[in-house]
Amino acid sequence: MDPSCEPSSLPFAFLLSIENMGSTLCLFMFMRFLLLVSSFYPMVANSSSFMQQPLCHDSERSALLQFKQSFLIDGHASGDPSAYPKVAMWKSHGEGEEGSDCCSWDGVECDRETGHVIGLHLASSCLYGSINSNSTLFSLVHLRRLDLSDNDFNYSQIPFGVGQLSRLRSLDLSSDRFAGQIPSELLALSKLVFLNLSANPMLQLQKPGLRYLVQNLTHLKELHLRQVNISSTIPHELANLSSLRTLFLRECGLHGEFPMNIFQLPSLQFLSVRIPQCLANLSKSLFILDLGSNNLDGPIPQTCTVPNNLRVIDLGENQFQGQIPRSFANCMMLEHLVLGNNQIDDIFPFWLGALPQLQVLILRSNRFHGAIGSWHSNFRFPKLRIVDLSDNKFIGDLPSEYFQNWDAMKLTDIANDLRYMQARPKFQIPGYGWTAHYMYSMTMTNRGMQRFYEKIPDVFIAIDFSGNNFKGQIPTSIGNLNGFHLLNLGSNNLTGHIPSSLGDLTQLESLDLSQNQLSGEIPLQLTRITFLAFFNVSHNHLTGPIPQGNQFTTFPNASFDGNLGLCGSPLSRACGSSEASPPTSSSSKQGSTSEFDWKFVLMGYGSGLVIGVSIGYYLTSWKHEWFVKTFGKRQRKWTRKERRHIG
Ligand SMILES: *[C@@H]1O[C@H](CO)[C@@H](O)[C@H](O)[C@H]1NC(C)=O
Ligand SMILES: *[C@@H]1O[C@H](CO)[C@@H](O)[C@H](O)[C@H]1NC(C)=O
């Protein structure tokens, strides 16, 4: 066994995330983060400003001033509200005057003994321009920490002069709008333990390439290359970085087959390397396996082959083929399983119903087929709240037994404080504790649009079975699942009436029954759903008057398209004399509405708008945060694939 795998050297926790948008891949490992943080992040407590220390060296002061002068200071350039021009107060004064000691300047850190500038912390400093290779920055050869993140280098190149800063241990050039190839001189910074080049989407790493980067920078403990254009396969040399604790390769254009053996006992290929061997046993502490949004193909990696703590498996948006490995049945802590947008060819994985913690199951856009089958008490999906089976080849009846038994989808008290699904692995070293956050995310169709949820409220309840070939009637038992926010049964082959029990889904915001063979009238009970913001029954065989009142006054006529028998507002076709009056109780023949419910309906009918508006307002403000925050940000990063789905 490799010595570095000895228990004493095992990281406290470990988190792996590989993600990509477009043609990317990402890998994010999180190990012994605390040690890392404490070992090389500058300590604020000993900030140079109140320490007695020698004045800075003249040559370094003038180097800093020239460095400052090579930029435009653009306070508007950064969207970051905490940004401010730290260099603005750097001034050259006469000898001995206040402010002439560059060691006291904002963002400058000097060595207490020698007075040499050893740290430059200029994150979010409104710097705009480019850095020449003969910039005076590179004469600050004592620098150990350089943070220029969140500035705007105008799509210029990282200057090769950076190679002169051979003492650098920490380099942060993230979110800087650098472009072009990373200079191979960077490889000379062999002491680097921290490197963050993330969020520079125009920055390329084809030359020298990730392989050489990891071969030369062997001391790296943290490597952040999210949204850097690497465009290669995952080099096996990655495994040589024996000190590596955090590896972030999301959205990097990595491709090819994922070296699955990372999660297994070593195979021949990996026999001589270190990390994979460790990982096989480290996976006990793996919390997150996030390989989403890449171009990974081949079979899904066997996971959970050893006792484990996995909470999240996200393999969505890849080209994985074959079946869901049955080893997933051992992922007893699994809460969040995302396999959407792959080429998985399997039947409904009913056996996942044995997982006691599973809350989210996304199987969208694969080749799942066959009937859902009957419910079995050994596979009860006790906590399932969000299930997306859309765009597959499922057939048969809707699983009414499941609808009766998915208890977690029944209405619970609305929590006062909105919480999000997340993993919170704890890290512990003697005398110090720390908790990390990893927000779960997913893509789902809501209100007719495919949306990326960067966070998932832990009260969100949703079913999307659209785009399959389900037939038969919508079971009335679906009214049991009265916690629903989203119900999408569109584009199937459903027949019969819309059950009036759908009116029991009082939390519903989005109801899509379009493109089926549904007939009969739209039950008046649906007007009870005061939060309903999206309703689509287009392209069915519905007849009779459209219910009026409450949210129904807000739906466009496109919601009712393609139903030749429907009449009344918002359609231009008026109802005949027999149906002229607003629908009354006689229009809701089916369903088993209780007396109490019915009174509520009538009451709602009179004062519904007020109820609707006030509750709706509450809900809007309550949800505003989640909808706006979650969709706004990621929208610009939609891949081509995603855009196609959106429209
Ligand atoms: C701060 O400086 C003092 C004196 O140099 C040293 O003893 C102490 O360990 C330092 N603290 C930190 C957090 O670096
Ligand atoms: C930014 O780049 C543009 C185009 O290359 C160039 O015209 C402009 O002068 C640059 N601005 C600065 C401040 O370097």
Ligand SMILES: *[C@@H]1O[C@H](CO)[C@@H](O)[C@H](O)[C@H]1NC(C)=O
């Ligand atoms: C080096 O600096 C001089 C001015 O000092 C400038 O003219 C020249 O373009 C710079 N060279 C490079 C490679 O940036």
Ligand SMILES: *[C@@H]1O[C@H](CO)[C@@H](O)[C@H](O)[C@H]1NC(C)=O
């Ligand atoms: C690396 O840079 C990215 C992008 O600016 C930032 O989100 C991330 O927090 C940085 N990582 C660390 C550890 O500083």
Ligand SMILES: *[C@@H]1O[C@H](CO)[C@@H](O)[C@H](O)[C@H]1NC(C)=O
């Ligand atoms: C990278 O490492 C190799 C050997 O480990 C060395 O020969 C080469 O000079 C290094 N590259 C740079 C740019 O320092």
Ligand SMILES: *[C@@H]1O[C@H](CO)[C@@H](O)[C@H](O)[C@H]1NC(C)=O
């Ligand atoms: C990455 O770089 C390659 C080579 O320059 C280029 O063809 C490709 O379009 C880039 N990818 C992205 C996502 O920018």
Ligand SMILES: *[C@@H]1O[C@H](CO)[C@@H](O)[C@H](O)[C@H]1NC(C)=O
């Ligand atoms: C890195 O790993 C490869 C095998 O993947 C091995 O051949 C090579 O010697 C290793 N390099 C170093 C510097 O350990």
Ligand SMILES: *[C@@H]1O[C@H](CO)[C@@H](O)[C@H](O)[C@H]1NC(C)=O
């Ligand atoms: C993993 O752990 C098992 C038992 O704990 C041990 O037999 C095996 O050698 C370990 N594998 C590696 C690669 O360390």
Ligand SMILES: *[C@@H]1O[C@H](CO)[C@@H](O)[C@H](O)[C@H]1NC(C)=O
């Ligand atoms: C829908 O079901 C009917 C019979 O119920 C069948 O004739 C028809 O082919 C089905 N449509 C599709 C698209 O499968």
Ligand SMILES: *[C@@H]1O[C@H](CO)[C@@H](O)[C@H](O)[C@H]1NC(C)=O
């Ligand atoms: C309703 O669904 C149909 C078919 O699925 C779709 O074409 C239409 O755009 C949807 N209407 C609205 C208002 O979203």
Ligand SMILES: *[C@@H]1O[C@H](CO)[C@@H](O)[C@H](O)[C@H]1NC(C)=O
């Ligand atoms: C839908 O509404 C538009 C204008 O609001 C109207 O012109 C159109 O005739 C309506 N379509 C139907 C089918 O009622």
